[in-house]
Amino acid sequence: MPQSEVKDPILHQLGERIKELTALHTTAKVFQKRNTLPELLQEVVSIIPPAWQYPEAAAARIVLNGMEFKTNNFRETRWKQSASFITTDGKNGVIDVYYLEEKPPESEGPFLAEERNLINSLAEMLKIYMDKKLVEDALLESEERFRTTFEHAAVGITHVGLDGRFIRANRKFCDIIGYDCKQVIGKQFQDITCRYDVETEAEYKDKLLQGRIHTYSIEKRDIRQDGTPVWVNQTVSLVREPSGEPKYFIFVMEDISDRKRAEQERKKLLHDMGERIKELTAMYRAMEIVQQEKPVRELLQEIVETLPDAWQYPDVTAARIMFEGHEYKTADFVKTEWSQVASFHTYDARDGLIEVVYLEDRPPEAEGPFLTEERDLINSLAQILRSFLNHKMAEDALAESEKLYRTLAEAAHDMVYIIDESERLVYLNDYARDIIGEDPHEFIGKRARGLYPPETAERHESSERHVWATGEPVYFEEFTEFPSRSLWTATWLVPVKGKNGGTTSLMGIVRDIDARKRAEEAIVNAEKEISKCKKTPS
Structure with missing residues (x-):
């Protein structure tokens, strides 16, 4: 599928967990209100659909001891998820969630395993x-359950006073920031927050205190006791007194340093593959141009117009x-201090050069602002021109140029192939x-689908x-089972365009990303x- 349609599974999972935590937190806030039981249950039922994976197609109902409370769009369908409960005074209750249209199968019909946990948690709440309105012991039991969860949670949890000082912190929180728990109590939360994130977090806290938001989640950098940064996903809510006055903040913190590193590696992979594709395309396009039956001057001008797009900063x-004393250049060419030559x-002692310049300063790389691969590219292009000019009217020019291109492709640690308009492999x-x-x-000469198993070939x-x-190019990642091995690969499909701008062939680059x-x-698991620990109601 197109790159724009590829979803990051980690961000999607986190989004679903945040919706579920929001539903639990909002339900807990409803319980703090001094409403009648019918008013409370009607408000709770309206909270449920937005927490499910397909909120626009979800409807909900709560039935308690013969009373029914439901969303405006409620109707019964065959796609149903329910959780029952019985109060200590013998009242039977049930929460029903229906999808009003068919959705893709998951763990329980169209419902996620986490949605089963969520509906069970709502019923329990x-x-x-x-x-607890009937028996004080229920409250004591809930408080004990909270204390156990707090101390043994797999995420960092802390309570922060309105003055910004830590009141209470669990062991996981202290492990994340590298402090002993006794050292944390009394510290300001600003003491451990990266200075670049202090202002943003202060703005969110003000919105909580003003009642403009009920919770917020941010990815931020904290500073450990040894001075090293740690990336965390932090969800914050505000606990209020029965009167509505702010009491203290609850911070739930997850260490996402491994995910951040994986994201950076993935970003670098995509960037590197993009640069290699641009370079290979420039080589392939240059060889296409020199095969045309045109005067040398026209061919050289056409080649020079293609060069900027192959460099890291084409703009x-x-x-x-x-x-031979003639200059062929792009319209914006001027001499600068950032030059690659x-x-x-030629065999008959004619000299030439290719020069690529940046019109403004760029970060340093292997050769000034230029990549090592760009040095290889400009050298290869110079060899193509040399070969072409030596054998303009001979078959050897095309053979040598194509050999140079294929040498670049053969040297790559990626699978490189080219498909012609008949969908057959030519390289x-x-x-x-x-x-x-x-x-x-x-x-070679066979249909490209023969490279892959049937299902993969269709994609x-x-x-x-x-x-x-x-x-337009397409990037996708997939797990493929070849006859001799199974592995994850990343694939770029890129159009190779002719002189008129139309696509004349497709180039595919396949990289082994199994590791x-x-x-x-492992990070997702x-x-x-x-996320299961986060769902435990506080």
Whole structure:
């Protein structure tokens, strides 16, 4: 599918958990109101649909001892999730959640396993609320359960006074910030917050105190006792007195440093693959241009116009080619101090050069502001020009240029292939053997779908059709079972455009990301365990 449609599974999971925590927290606040029981139950039932995965198609009902409370859109369907409860004085109750239209199957019909936990928790909260009005022991039991959860939770939990000082903190919180629990009490929360995040957090706290929001969640950096930063996801709510006056804040903190590192690695992977695609496209486009039956001057001008897009900062890139005293350049070319040059010399002693400049300063890389791969690219382009100019009218020019391109592709630690308009493979590099486990030469001239199992091939053909139709590249990650091995791969499908701007072929680059995906999977599983602890009502 297109890159824009790919969802980050970690962010989606966190979003669902936040909705569930919000429902629990909002329900708890409703219980603090001095409403009649019918008013309370009607308000609680309105909280339920937004906490489910498909809120626009959800309806809810609470039945208690013959009384019925439901949302305005309520009707019974075959997609139902229920949780029953019985109060200590013998009243039977049930919470029903219905989907008004069919949704994809999950753990329990169309419902998530976490939604089962959530509806059970809501039922339990209703039971506890009504029980504690009858028996004081129910309140004591709830408080004991809270203390146990607080002390043994897999997430950091702390209470912070209105003056910003820590009142109480559990062991996990202290472990995250690297302090002994006795050292934490009495400290200001600003003492452990990164100075870049202090102002943002203060603004959110003010909104809580003013009643403009009921809770907030932010990703921020805290500073451990040893001075090192730690990334956390922090959810904060405000506890109020029965009179409505603010009492103290509850901070729930999760260490997300591993996820942040994974996100940075993924971002770097996407950036690196994007740069390699631009470079390969420039090489391929240059070889296409030199095959045209045109005067040399026209071909050199056409090539120079393609160069800026292949560099890391195309918006501030200009280029020129010098040959036989003639200059071929982009319209914005001027000499600057940020220059990268590659010279070439023909067999008949004619000299030329390719020069790429940045029009403004950029961060330092391997060669001034230029990447190592850009040095390799400009050198390869210079060799292509040298070969082309030496053998303009000979078949050897095309053969040598294509060999240079294929050498670049063969040197890559990625599977690189090209598909023509008939959807057949015209090129597949030797590294493909490491991905598919078979001889890549056996696939040349065959349909590209033969590289993959049937289900995977259908997804690839759908993505290929999208690239042919839109002229836009597509990136996707998938788990594929090849005959000799199974692994996660990242794939870029990129259009190779002809002179008229139309797509003439597709280039695919496939990278082995199995190690990274398995690391991300471990992080997701850990966060699921953490989210279960967050659902325990306080």
